Structure formats: structure tokens, C-alpha cells
Amino acid sequence: MSRQRPVALIDRIASEISERGPMFFDRFMEMALYDLEAGFFGAGRLRSHRTGDFLTSPEVSPLFGEALARFVVAEADRRGDLDVVIDCGAGSGSLLAAALPHLGDIGAVAVEVSPAARQALAARLPAIRVVGSLDEVGGRVRGVIVANELLDNLPAAVAVRSVDGWLEEAVIVADASLRATTVPARPEVMEWAVRHAAALPPGSRVEVQLAAGKWLRTAIGMLDAGAVVVIDYGDTTAGLADRRAEGTMRTYRAHHLGPDPLLEPGATDITMDVDFSALMAVAESSRAATEYTTQAEFLTTWGLRQQLSTLRHEELAAARTGSTMERLQLRSRVTEAETLLHPRGLGDFRVLVARKSHQSPVSSPQQER
Ligand SMILES: C[S@@+](CC[C@H](N)C(=O)[O-])C[C@H]1O[C@@H](n2cnc3c(N)ncnc32)[C@H](O)[C@@H]1O
Known part of the structure; x- marks a missing residue:
């Protein structure tokens, strides 16, 4: 019996378009990044490590994970009963490897959608549980759920401001290539754009981060006590406004900016600046209290x-x-x-801490002095 060759991802995308019509960008991003046969994260090798495609804070230095561990221990000391750190999108495990020796009795779980990363995690951190999604963690959580550079990779739709209102970007096939077009915006996309991008002029391009909001709502919803910590590049809605002429969607490959996302689906990372105002709105509607700082401020606070x-x-x-x-x-x-703190680099990343609102913020050793 002959084995059939897998159909190339670009051909499967084209075939879904021919069956169902123009493909919204969030669906395109889902296939390009997470397809298990050919997606950038879903298939093949581990992406987030020194020889991979991008270098994240935990890969730059173990001091990042150590500072985060001090935050977690301080949270646990004040509440008395936090017992777990969950690293969602744990990559190669560098954050947990650095944090674990400083966590005392607090356990750890790694959540990873990528099979290659799950394999690397199991080999590097054999004592911890590795699962494929937050849902698989199961049960209520008293602990801290961390997402470092995860939300910028979650599938986003793209809304385009026209003189009459909002359109949405979709992918079609033309001249045997994937091309972008605009179609009427879906109601949920329009609602997000009206809420978070109403003041922008015609021509603006906005990544509508519904999946990031959903992830945060789910994570906060799992907590009986503790906090969710989101660390990523991005800004408030106001801070992002002058990046909206072109939008912030971009690709990376081998540590460099890559081509248009439509050219080589599966071969490049696709990422965007995270809208932290939209996340804060989700946190507040989930009855969580928020603290928003830069990475440099957060890491300074934690030593x-x-x-x-x-x-x-x-x-x-x-x-x-x-x-x-x-x-x-x-x-x-x-x-x-110094790289972790650099004001025009990783230090300018943003940190959102969301706690259930009946809990007061934890003061750091520095603040207590
Ligand atoms: C940019 S990497 C960051 C890795 C790590 N947090 C770090 O800072 O080095 C994003 C990681 O999130 C994983 N990922 C993406 N979506 C996910 C999801 N919905 N659940 C769990 N992991 C996810 C990817 O496979 C990838 O390993």
C-alpha cells in the first residue's frame, strides 16, 4: 500500500476557501500556527529557544523566572494557600526551570499546545505535569497562571475602518496565491472594534483580539484564589493608536522579521501587539482587580x-x-x-496582573521598606 503525501497547508487553506468562501483572518492564523501537520507551532520543532525563531525573556536569562518566583511566593505568603504555578504556552520550559528551585512547596504545571514543546518539557522537567490546554488542567486553581508571550500568538481577526464603519479582512485565492480582501465584519468583530478602536480614522487596521480575551476570561474563571499574569509586547488602546495605520500584525522567522503572513503559512510566526486595555476590560468584567506595569517595573519590584x-x-x-x-x-x-530591563526592548513589554477583586494587591519587599 502506498503512503499518501500530506496535502500542503497552503492547499488545504485554499480548499477550505473554495468550499466555504473567504476565510476570516483568525481562522487563517489558527491554521498557519496551530495545524498539527504543518502549523508553525503545531508541527515540527520547538520554536522558542536560543537557536529557534525568537528569543523570549525566560530564554534570555533565568533571572526572569527567579523574579517571577518571588512574586508567586509573596502571593502565596499573603494568601496562605496557593499551591501551583501554571505556565501557559510554556515553550522550552526555561521559565519554570528557573522558577522551580525558588517556589518551595508550590507545584507547577506546564500547558503547551505544541507537541514538540510538550516533548521538550517532559524531558527537561520530568517532575512536573505537562498538558495540552488549560481545560486539561482540570478543577479549581489556587495559584498563579502565567502567560509570557502567549497572547500575541492567539488567533485574531483584522477589522478595517472604512468611511461607513467596519469591514473585516479575509483571505481569498487569486492568481493561484492567497490574497487579502475585505468583507462585511462579523457582529462580534464589529462590536470589539467599536468598543476598543472607535476613535480611529478610515483606513485603520485593528487586530481584534477575541481569543486573547477569551483565554483571559477562562484563566480568571479557573481561579479560586491567586492571580493571572500576562506578559507581552503591546500597549493600551490609546498607546497603540498611532500603530493602527498599518496594523501591528507581523511575522518572524529565525529571529528576523518575515514576509507577509499570507505568503508562507506554517513557515513563520504570526504575531501582533496585545491590546492591554481590552484585556483589562475583560479582567474587570470577570471581577478581577488589575495592575498594569512595564516588564522593567515588574522585575524591579521583584528584585x-x-x-x-x-x-x-x-x-x-x-x-x-x-x-x-x-x-x-x-x-x-x-x-x-540588562536586556530584560532595556527600556526600548524587553523592559518595555507590559505586565498585567489580574486578581479576583476580593483580594488586595500584594506589596513587594521594596514597597514595604
Ligand atoms: C512565543 S512562544 C513563548 C514560549 C514561552 N512562554 C517563553 O516565554 O519562552 C508561545 C508558545 O505558546 C504556545 N501556545 C500557543 N497557543 C497556545 C495555547 N492556546 N495553549 C497553550 N500553548 C500555546 C506555542 O506553542 C509556543 O510554545
């Missing part, structure tokens, strides 16, 4: 600048008395910590 200062002193001491190897290792740890 990273103090660690950086200690490392710089150790580096100076090593320059006087240590070996070249020791000095170089300290230099590299200093550079990594």
Missing part, C-alpha cells in the same frame, strides 16, 4: 535590579582578583539582566 547591582559588584571584584572565565561569565549575566 531584579538588586540582583543586577550585586552582579555588577561581583564582576568588578572578579576583574581585580578572579579568573578571566569568572569575569566573562559575570559579564554575560549582567548583560542578560
Whole structure:
């Protein structure tokens, strides 16, 4: 019996378009990223590691996971009964690997949609549970659910402002290629755009992040106590306004900006700036209290600048008395910590902490002084 070759992803997308008509962009993104045979995350290799396609904060330095662990332990100390950290979109496991030694009795679960990443997680962190979706975690959670650079990858629709109102971008096949067109916007897309992008001029392009909102609502809904922490690039609705002429959707491959998302579905990451105002609205409607900061502020609150200062002193001491190897290792740890805090890079990422509103915010050691 001959084995059939799998149909290329682009051909399956084209065939769905010919059966059902223009494909909304969120469906296109779902297939391009998460298709289990050929999607960028769904198939093939692990993407988020140093030799992969992008470098995230946990991959840059273990100090990121350590700072997050201090936040989790402080939350648990105040509440008394948090018992788990759930890393959703855990990638290679670098965040949990760095955090685990500092979590005491608090356990960990990794949630990963990518089979390659799940395999890597099971090999690297054999003591923790690895599941494929938040739903699989099961039961009520007293703990902290973290999502670092997850929500920018969740499928989004694209709304386009016309002089008469909102249209929606959809994918069609023309001249044997995938092309973008506009069609009347679906009601839920129009409603989101009216709510979060009403002030924009005609021609504006807005990523309608319904799946990100749904993820946050689900995560908050799972909590009996604790918090959801979303860390990502993005801004408030107002802060994103001047990026809306073109929209913020873009692709990455091998650490560089890639081509138009329609050209090579499955071969590139597709990502966008996260609208944190829309997420805060979801959190508030889920009766969660929100705190919104930059990554640099969050990591400073949880001790990273103090660690950086200690490392710089150790580096100076090593320059006087240590070996070249020791000095170089300290230099590299200093550079990594500085990268996490850089005001025009990772330090400008945003952090949203959403807690059930009957809980008061936790004060950090720095704030207590
Ligand atoms: C940009 S990577 C970030 C990985 C990791 N959090 C880090 O900071 O290094 C996004 C990860 O989220 C995973 N992912 C995407 N959608 C997911 C979902 N709905 N549930 C769980 N994991 C998901 C992808 O497979 C990928 O490993």
C-alpha cells in the first residue's frame, strides 16, 4: 500500500476557501500556527529557544523566572494557600526551570499546545505535569497562571475602518496565491472594534483580539484564589493608536522579521501587539482587580535590579582578583539582566496582573521598606 503525501497547508487553506468562501483572518492564523501537520507551532520543532525563531525573556536569562518566583511566593505568603504555578504556552520550559528551585512547596504545571514543546518539557522537567490546554488542567486553581508571550500568538481577526464603519479582512485565492480582501465584519468583530478602536480614522487596521480575551476570561474563571499574569509586547488602546495605520500584525522567522503572513503559512510566526486595555476590560468584567506595569517595573519590584547591582559588584571584584572565565561569565549575566530591563526592548513589554477583586494587591519587599 502506498503512503499518501500530506496535502500542503497552503492547499488545504485554499480548499477550505473554495468550499466555504473567504476565510476570516483568525481562522487563517489558527491554521498557519496551530495545524498539527504543518502549523508553525503545531508541527515540527520547538520554536522558542536560543537557536529557534525568537528569543523570549525566560530564554534570555533565568533571572526572569527567579523574579517571577518571588512574586508567586509573596502571593502565596499573603494568601496562605496557593499551591501551583501554571505556565501557559510554556515553550522550552526555561521559565519554570528557573522558577522551580525558588517556589518551595508550590507545584507547577506546564500547558503547551505544541507537541514538540510538550516533548521538550517532559524531558527537561520530568517532575512536573505537562498538558495540552488549560481545560486539561482540570478543577479549581489556587495559584498563579502565567502567560509570557502567549497572547500575541492567539488567533485574531483584522477589522478595517472604512468611511461607513467596519469591514473585516479575509483571505481569498487569486492568481493561484492567497490574497487579502475585505468583507462585511462579523457582529462580534464589529462590536470589539467599536468598543476598543472607535476613535480611529478610515483606513485603520485593528487586530481584534477575541481569543486573547477569551483565554483571559477562562484563566480568571479557573481561579479560586491567586492571580493571572500576562506578559507581552503591546500597549493600551490609546498607546497603540498611532500603530493602527498599518496594523501591528507581523511575522518572524529565525529571529528576523518575515514576509507577509499570507505568503508562507506554517513557515513563520504570526504575531501582533496585545491590546492591554481590552484585556483589562475583560479582567474587570470577570471581577478581577488589575495592575498594569512595564516588564522593567515588574522585575524591579521583584528584585531584579538588586540582583543586577550585586552582579555588577561581583564582576568588578572578579576583574581585580578572579579568573578571566569568572569575569566573562559575570559579564554575560549582567548583560542578560540588562536586556530584560532595556527600556526600548524587553523592559518595555507590559505586565498585567489580574486578581479576583476580593483580594488586595500584594506589596513587594521594596514597597514595604
Ligand atoms: C512565543 S512562544 C513563548 C514560549 C514561552 N512562554 C517563553 O516565554 O519562552 C508561545 C508558545 O505558546 C504556545 N501556545 C500557543 N497557543 C497556545 C495555547 N492556546 N495553549 C497553550 N500553548 C500555546 C506555542 O506553542 C509556543 O510554545
